[in-house]
Amino acid sequence: MNVAYPVRLLGTGAYLPTRQVTSANLDAEHQRPAGATERLGGVRYRHFAAPHETSTFMAAEALRQALATAGLAAHELDMLIATSVLPEQPMPTNAVLVHRAVGLSPHATCFDVNGSCLGFLHALETASAGLASGRYAYAAIVASEVASKGLNWDSSETSSLFGDGAAAVVLGPASPPDEAAVLGISFETHSQGADLCQIAAGGTRYNVVTPPPTPEDYFFRMDGPGVFRLASGVFPAFLNRLLHQAGHPREAIDCIIPHQASYMGLRFLTQRLGLDPERVVQILPTHGNQVSASLPSTLHAAVSSGRLRRGQLGLLLGTGAGVSLGAALLRY
Structure with missing residues (x-):
């Protein structure tokens, strides 16, 4: 809902x-x-x-x-x-x-x-x-x-x-006549992909008291192709549901603000999700993937550069370890 x-x-x-x-x-x-x-x-x-x-x-x-x-x-x-x-x-x-x-x-x-x-x-x-x-x-x-x-x-x-x-x-x-609002926000979790992105050690399972099998377990590990296959199979329908429930078609979105996951992930936005590449904000080449700071950094870039202006519709979306999907439609 x-x-x-x-x-x-x-x-x-x-x-x-x-x-x-x-x-x-x-x-x-x-x-x-x-x-x-x-x-x-x-x-x-x-x-x-x-x-x-x-x-x-x-x-x-x-x-x-x-x-x-x-x-x-x-x-x-x-x-x-x-x-x-x-x-x-x-x-x-x-x-x-x-x-x-x-x-x-x-x-x-x-x-x-x-x-x-x-x-x-x-x-x-x-x-x-x-x-x-x-x-x-x-x-x-x-x-x-x-x-x-x-x-x-x-x-x-x-x-x-x-x-x-x-x-x-x-x-x-915000209160009328101010139209600013978070118009819709949604998440999905597809936990069959839980092992595709992980840091296995550093919590209560593996730590300095109960060391992991290898020191590399303290580092981030990712199966990029596996994440892409899973996310690309479920994200189009997920986004369709959010936009339908919010009552706004893709064509109405003024600015698309994605998590800067990877070059492949950003290309997926335009090729598989049918989003206008001219409206997609990209900071990956100069920031890299900043994990949880990626989406708000991209939002800041959109606002400070004037690509997202007052009264316009902005779409924030991305994936996370889990594999989780998330998106929010807002009127700035």
Whole structure:
């Protein structure tokens, strides 16, 4: 069942680490043929975090920028949701650490969500419901990832693709005649693909007390072709249902904001989903796949560049480990 939320996107922000790493750098460092890394991932360069650029440092920088754009002070936020695949530490949450760094009010509700690459959309649904109910006046979502610390450099497929960074949005309620709203949001989980993308160690199963079979289990592992086959088989019908329930055809969408999963994934959007390539925002070549920070970073790029303007329809969509599907249609 589709539920619309009268919510307005007030501000966005993003942070990229200062260290820029080109694909040519990685070719030389890991003894790959010239051009091999860019051909594999479609990424010209990405940014890797320095030691001081922790997950919460980057999230706090992005949130400060989003608050400034929204014209709000930190103490006005009632809710902060942080999302990441790997938080800075098991406890307390990234949200609590960002709360301290930015100086939010004690009354602000703060917690983390982990929805893999779709964490931002899960947080968007949660925050939108809270705002629409009147429980909160203003909410923020921050997504921050240091993916570079989880890469196996012996795997050219995965190590060619990912980058670090953070992004944030600030949300508030919308009321007539303001047409801004989250018009539809939907998820599906196809858990037969649970083993296709994973980090096996680092939780309660394998850790320093109960070591994994190999140290490589601490690194990210992906069966890219397997994920693509599964997602491509179920995503068209999934998207059709969301757009039908929201009452908007593909042709009405002004700006398409995808998770920057891979070059193959972005090509799939236009070839198999029937989406206009001119309306698709791509930051993969200069950011890489930023995991949960990918969608809000792409949203920030769409808004700050003017590709998504007030009153227009934006479609956010992507896949995550699981395999999970997610999409949200909003009027900005």
